[in-house]
Amino acid sequence: MAMVSFKSVYTKIADLIFRRVIFLFLIGIVLSFLLIDQGKLDVKTINTMLPSAVDIREFAYHPAQMDKRKIRNMLTYYKFVCDIMGPDTYDKPAACGIVGYAYYYLGDEKKAIDYLSMANKNYEHFFWINYNLGIIYYNQEHYEQAMNYFLQAKDAYPYTVGFLVTTRTYRHIAKSLKLNKEGLQQSLNQGAEYLKKIYSFSALLMQDPTFEKQFEKKKVDLRLL
């Protein structure tokens, strides 16, 4: 009796699992673990792992509340992305830009400049990279270099909206920030406004022999965006 009951239970379980669609799904899950290199899968998901994009914004707006551990995670991840991507891939400058950004907020301005310059070398028309490089040099009081980057930022095509919409790296950030097209445009305009402030007086001051001193006097608190 007990045997019959066991058999009937077994038959029922077999019927419920092995002859049902769910069996395929279970097989699929097992095979996925066996046949897919999860590590390399993560590399491809360049936008979905780290960092929390909200953190990125927080760095800029609330530097005092920065969680350095999160920045380090962000740095590790995007540095890896930046290193593995070919020089002509769309996301390379974006990823390298974020590495520079992370180094800046970790206090290593030299490396920040290195990575932002690498991003700039890969793609020189990206507004934010020029802008951020300009800000670093500006805060370091290297005004000539700062001006060069500001001018490049000013002349850069406003790809930022398109960039944010298209590249995987930035799109994830935009998505997490709930930035729609208007939001992205607003973000770009905000940067442009900052740049306008710097540019409008610095362009005049460039013609002045006491340019550097005056520039210094008018120094405003600027941060990387």
Next chain:
Amino acid sequence: MNKPSDQRSRMLVIILTGVSLVLWCYLFRLFLNGSAPLEGDAHPYLGHVRFYLENITRGVYPLWNPIDTYGNVNEFFLRRIGEFNPFFWTIVFLTKSGVPFLIAYRLFLVAYFFMGIAGFYLLSRQLFGDRLASFTAALLLLFSCIGASTFESFLLLEIVPFIWFSYFLVAFMKAPQKVFLLGAVFSLMVINITYIPFYFYTILFIFLICFFTVYGSRIGVAYRQVGDFIGRHKVFPCLCAVILVVSFIPGILWYQQTRQGEALTMQRHNGSQDVNSTSVSINKVNEGGIIPNFIFDRQFVDLDMVGLHDFYVPLFAYLMLLAGVWGRLNRRLVVFFVFGFMIFLIGLADASYLHRFLYDHVSFFKYFRNVQFFLWFAILPVFILFVVEQMLIFIEDCRQSRVDRKWMTVWVVMVHVFAVGLFLFKHVGCLTYAVIIFNLAWMLGRIWSVGSSRAWVLLLWGAIILQPFEVYSHIAVDYPPGYQHPYAEKYVLSPISLEDGEKTVHFKKRSKTDMFRQDLPYFSTRWLYEAMGSIDGKTLENYLGASFIVYDRVEMITDKSDPARLRASLARFDNIAFVYTDTAQGGDGLGLPKARVITAADKDFEVLKFDANDVVVRTSFTKPCFLVRTQNYHSQWRAFIDGKPAELLRTNICVQGLWVPAGEHVVRWQFGTPARYVLAYFLVVLYPFVLIGLIWLWFRSRASIQKLPI
């Protein structure tokens, strides 16, 4: 279902099909009416199609493109579009009827896509033998990302013949008829003339393995059927085989041409060890690939941010997938699953071991990247077929005992509650919730046989189309006007105005300078790349901007020579040209210090004829001159003076030059061999001819097609 009710349901399906097509057009109206620009690859493809059609309607088969990067081999672009595809002629018809080209092209794309949907419907009819199931499959495909990719990608040009081939193949295996064989051959012919038919052959091969593994006993049946058919119609299959073989020739010729390495896609080829200039390195391939997390990231949250290039399937498919997990397994589901899973593994690139194995052991895997396109080509359609099969099993299970139906109800309600829970904190629109309600109502109605068949059809329709309506209506509203691409190659956006804070971005035609200031061209001759590496952009631009230049003196240099002298010479337009062979050196050099740039017809120079592949000029120089034509050099260019072959030399790194004697002469440059043009014009005629034959056979066999065993 009784007959009148069946008739009414049939009519309802027809009406809903029409409404769905209209709704699709409404959702993508900005792309249809030209308000929103084509994105991504769709944009250059438009250029390729336009260039081809404008030439071929003038009787010129354009093997050379004199406009692109100062002269470029056009075969690459022809292979991309599959120029012999006879459906391109609808664009010609529309433009001749007064429709602007840009609109005509979009109308063609949409019509072509709808044709693919019709093919998918017929394929589903063959597979499932159920009108409602076929309607569901076609509707899911219509409102999936494949439709959206029409305006963003070239995928459509490949997917539509894929679908029709699948239909004709299935139909032929069920009932071998001439029309199905010709249909399959024609679809293959269209696929073969595209640059990358490898996606298709990979899919076909994997499918055949999966099919015959699961349905092993069918091999013998299929073999006998095909054998019988060939036995009955000896000539027709041979004819089909011949035209099929012919359709491979352009691809083979292109392959041979790329082995010479004279024209290449620098970005793709970079890092590849293969001599073929279209090969791609494994690292390049691995930059792409399917990103599973990213796909699902887009499926269930922030639907207002779904773009044209995002993977999307209506929510109904996922609900059905979950609701049907307890459905009975059958062999068809196993085939779909195994096939889809294998293609998925290939599409993962280096994240799975299968792709690397194929890259190492299957030669054609070295010639294509973007393996993520398998998502669109195979995984999405097969996923839809899988779900529809599940739906049929679900409907079948609704006839079970009352107890089983109770369990089904519990499971279905759980799935929908889970779906609501999933979306509750993800900020989706109300239409997504409406889908869940419609779907729940439809499933409960089917389980308990409540409501009429027409009500079920309506609920099913609502459950499929409501969410796409929410998703794609955002594209129409949010689409950034004038936006093309962050790294625009053909067009750039005008700089933002810092003065007036202008928000709108506008198109601006890219100047010549931009080409050199920005990235290298995607595809060009090897010599132009070399020139761009040796000479600064401004100098090169100025130099190549002059169409014809006349020199008095020629000197030999080598590719290893210091380019400084050449650079300075080109910048000043010195009266000396540099060639790479000692046989052409000469000239007195006694003329003017600067070379003569011909900008218009003169008493000693006149252009007699000009088209993409053929240029004829009349010269009457007073002394022998070295005439340079600033089109990129390519070994397939041939020169003739008074009808006799003349030596055409690579000059100043990348352009064409030849010695022209004093006195009156006719100089001619021709690209390609006569045999190549004969083949091209033959194929231009052959493809429409085969299509007409197929349509004729279709109508002639209409009665037997309708009686086809399902």
